[in-house]
Amino acid sequence: MEKYSAFGLLRHALSGHRRWPQVWRSAELKPNYDAVVIGGGGHGLATAYYLAKEHGITNVAVLEKGWLGGGNTGRNTAVSRSNYFYPESTRFFEHSLKRFETMGRDLNYNIMFTQGGVLSLAFSRHEMEIFRRWATAIQVQGVDCRVMGREEVSEAVPLLNMSPHARYRVYGGFMQQRGGISRHDAVAWAYARAASSLGVDIIQNCEVTGLNISDGAVRGVQTTLGTIRTSKLAMAVAGHSSVVAGMAGIKLPIVSQCLQAMVSEPIKPCFDHVVMSPQVHCYVSQSDRGELVIGGGADTHPSYGQRGNLPTTESVLNAVTEMYPAFSRLKLMRQWGGIVDITPDASPIVSKTPVNGFYISAGWGTGGYKAIPAGGETLAYTMAHDRAHPLVEPFSLARFAQGRLVDESAAAGVAH
Amino acid sequence: MIRIECPWCGLRSESEFTCGGQSHIVRPENPAEVSDEIWAEYLYQRENPRGLHRERWRHTYGCRQWFNVIRDTVTHEILAVYHMTDSAPEVSGGRE
Structure with missing residues (x-):
């Protein structure tokens, strides 16, 4: 991966900008992966990046049915903030905002984050x-x-x-x-570039058509480009969460x-x-x-x-x-x-599920963009350890039956 | 803009109506006896299909009556309108 810098920009200017390398590899789908992430938006790409960076799991595929960041990542208003009401939410979103503050340096990619308030x-x-x-x-x-x-x-x-x-x-x-706006495509591309350079395969135009589950555990994924074997599978598919979770027989409160x-x-x-x-x-x-x-x-x-x-x-x-x-x-x-x-409480679901090896990141509702860094980081942790990251313990799928809702919609008058 | 055929008032614009979400949700008969999971399923879990959805609408700025609709959630096309106490009719078309 070429390091982006002012000097590099000058060097490429002198060669007429004809020699910029590819930002991420064009990967071929392999039959086996240690982990697969469905959804090539900000959350999916960030998850793959943190799996590789923090947990050393580099044999990872990100499956995207369209193009990178073509769903909600490229359709939002790019606002980051952490002014929530409940401590559970504030802890999570403040962590995410801090990640936004250092993302340019961390990923060597200008995300044009402007903290205008x-x-x-x-x-x-x-x-x-x-x-x-x-x-x-x-x-x-x-x-x-x-x-x-x-x-x-x-x-x-x-x-x-x-x-x-x-x-x-x-x-x-x-x-x-400290709240502000950034360039949403850049966030997707920054994570894609960083994940790809660590060995993650990013597969575009690859739609998931079914999940292979037996004895209550994930075995693989069926896609329009063929079947993949894996034992760790996560979905970060925003609006289509109910559709993909339905393939695993899970009905969501969404x-x-x-x-x-x-x-x-x-x-x-x-x-x-x-x-x-x-x-x-x-x-x-x-x-x-x-x-x-x-x-x-x-x-x-x-x-x-x-x-x-x-x-x-x-x-x-x-x-x-x-x-x-x-x-x-x-x-x-x-x-x-x-x-x-x-979701009924306007809080996300980052959670293990009743199916072993199947993890979900969903329910981001109208505010998923600002959660991309922390969402990816906590989902990667949850996948790697098969245990919820401390920041997302309150956001389990089980909270609805336990009556432990984090009712941000009522308390904070959540805007977007 | 969706145009909805109110069974009482006729064809009107979406802005006169309020969507009440999924229809035909059955409350467990003995709330005190069912498990927390079943109660949570009743309260929170929804079909949320990509395709045909059976849902309730109210003609808020008209007759204020509730009724049922079968609607495609991708095209927003309405395939049937039926009374609150009727069971859902069979429809053809849509994505289901």
Whole structure:
């Protein structure tokens, strides 16, 4: 693997950029692997990387039915933050945020992580009270978080409609300054490159069609490119979690829904933070290219159609133009949808299953992108040791029958 | 935009309705006697198919009545609409 550096960039510039090596190997599918990961998104690739790096398991395949990062990894709004309510969540997502902070150096790949801050807005006195409680919960866990009044918010987001008669009257908010946005493709490519250089085979255009299970243990995987033998199998397939788990006879507490996002035409820098509002379900940031990246709530019915329905688009854009009247003049350039796997408590499932050697990473719902590093690290640990990583012990599949839900949706008013 | 045939009001736009999720979920008869696993299955586990889904909808901004729908979760095409207490009809087409 060629080390990327400023010097290397100069050297390649002198040769007209014709001699850049392949970023990852084009691998042929082998009949045997020590471990197989289904899903070549951020989570699957990170899992393979940590299996090889931390646990010395290098005979690993990542199976992707489309192209790398072509699912939710390339369809999200690229926000990282760790401002959750419960300690279980904060511990996990703070670990993940720290991984994002060092990912560029760790993987020798520029993921363009910009920590411009994530600001949540409150639109009522009561919401402001809940925010103070929420912010305190974050602070006592040692995570940065600052409550801001109306004036401070106004200074931080000059384009926000601060009229006392605004449809959504701003009462204040709180900011996690270390939150921010990164380049989502780069995260997938960085893990793919690092995993591939450690010996991991990345197989694209390879769809899993069935699982070979006997005596309650994984024996192999059937794919469109042939059958593979393995005794350790993990799935990180987001919206299709119920489909793949169903191949192992496991029914999940998950409903798949479409989460859409959109970008405007590019404009000059005018928006420094990621600004979200849990109540109105709209959030906005500005990408390095100048586009405003807009997201909102998930479509309101189960769906595997990766496109998004018009009523949700309208309600998100309605909120955006109410909050930022100046944006009403912008053209929308693109709109897209990804299928997210939502659990009853809006917390993930990283877990062993009743089938020996079968591990799942699912239920990331509307917030999987920010979890990529820690999700991969903990799933790899769980596979290597056949025991849950301490960070994901609270997120077992068994928690639903035990009544130990980590109810982030109710407590933290989870935005995305 | 999905167009839904409310059995009481006729064809209306999706924005008038609320989706209530999977239909035909049966509550265990003796909650106190069933295991935690079976109770959790009733509360939380869902079919979540990629294809035909039997689900409940309510005409929230119309007659406010609940009814059942069979819908393809990939194309969003609706293949049947039937009353709350009816069992699901056989349908052809879709992905199942």
